Amino acid sequence: MKSLKNDGHSGLSIANPYNIPPRRLWDLHSNRVLEVKLFSRTDGSPVTPRMPSSFIAISHSWTTDMQLWMTPINYYQWAVPLPKGTTFEEIRWEALRAGFSYCWLDVLCLRQATMERVDGEEREINEQLRLEEWSIDVPTIGNVYRRATKVLRYFNGLGRELKL
Numbered sequence: 502m503k504s505l506k507n508d509g510h511s512g513l514s515i516a517n518p519y520n521i522p523p524r525r526l527w528d529l530h531s532n533r534v535l536e537v538k539l540f541s542r543t544d545g546s547p548v549t550p551r552m553p554s555s556f557i558a559i560s561h562s563w564t565t566d567m568q569l570w571m572t573p574i575n576y577y578q579w580a581v582p583l584p585k586g587t588t589f590e591e592i593r594w595e596a597l598r599a600g601f602s603y604c605w606l607d608v609l610c611l612r613q614a615t616m617e618r619v620d621g622e623e624r625e626i627n628e629q630l631r632l633e634e635w636s637i638d639v640p641t642i643g644n645v646y647r648r649a650t651k652v653l654r655y656f657n658g659l660g661r662e663l664k665l
Contacts, residue, residue, distance in 0.1 A: 518640065518641050518644075519644060521637065521641045521644055522537050522552050522644065522648065523537060523605050523610060523638075523644070523645045523648075524536065524537060524610065524611075524634060524637075524638055525537065525605075525609070525610040525611075526552075526553065526556055526603045526604065526605055526610065527574065527593075527603065527604040527605070527606055527609050527610065528602065528603060529593050529596055529597050529601060529602055529603065529604055530597075530602055532573075532574055532593065533573075533574060533575075533576070534574055534575045534576070534609050534610060537552065552648065553602065553603045555601065555602075555603070555650035556601060556602075556603035556604060556605060556648075556649055556650060557596050557599060557601040557603070557604050557605075557649060557650065557651045557652070557653055558604070558605045558606075558645050558646050558649035558651075558652045558653070559592065559596070559604060559605070559606045559607075559652070559653045559654075559655070559659070560646070560652055560653070560654045560655070561607075561654070561655040561658060561659040561660075562655065562656055562657065562658055563582075563658070564584045564657075564658035564659075566584055566585040566658075567582040567583065567584055567585075568582065568583060568584075568585055569581065569582055569615075570582075570583055572589065572609075574589060574609060575609055578612070578627075579612055579613045579614075579615040579626070579627070579631075580613060580615045580616075581608045581609060581613060582608055582613065583608070583659060583660070584658040584659055584660065584661060586661075587658070587659055587660035587661065588660070589609075591660050592606070592659065592660050595653070596653070599651065599653070601650070601651070605645050605649065606659075607642075608659070611634070611635070611638055611639070612627070612630065612631045612634050612635070613631070614628065614631060615627070
């Protein structure tokens with residue numbers, strides 16, 4: 502799938518922005534984030550990403566007490582921010598109880614900035630790759646919510662019940 506095209510002015514723009522599926526989904530049964538291209542079939546024709554028939558998308562507010570965690574769910578590719586006292590297992594079971602096998606959650610499915618210390622200096626890991634992915638994923642994030650069968654919203658932070 503070709504995602505970018507030359508727009509003749511500033512360089513690249515997104516071709517067919519309403520047809521771009523999310524890059525990754527969280528498989529709740531295997532408890533791993535999978536690339537959408539893994540759902541694709543080939544029969545001699547070009548590979549076209551195929552989405553699972555249904556998935557839940559999770560929307561949440563960011564909180565001031567976010568902590569960074571490395572997790573096997575995304576194969577330790579980037580640190581994942583979670584509010585203090587929240588676990589992915591709680592969120593996973595809530596989505597499974599709602600009857601879903603797949604989930605889109607931004608902190609797991611969008612590559613996050615991750616810092617590492619090398620020779621006493623902090624530097625970002627895979628920052629160029631993150632910026633390349635975000636150039637498509639962030640402008641088309643509305644597609645995720647439009648394609649989702651259901652959207653679960655956490656207003657008090659990811660995994661937290663609403664308290665007024």
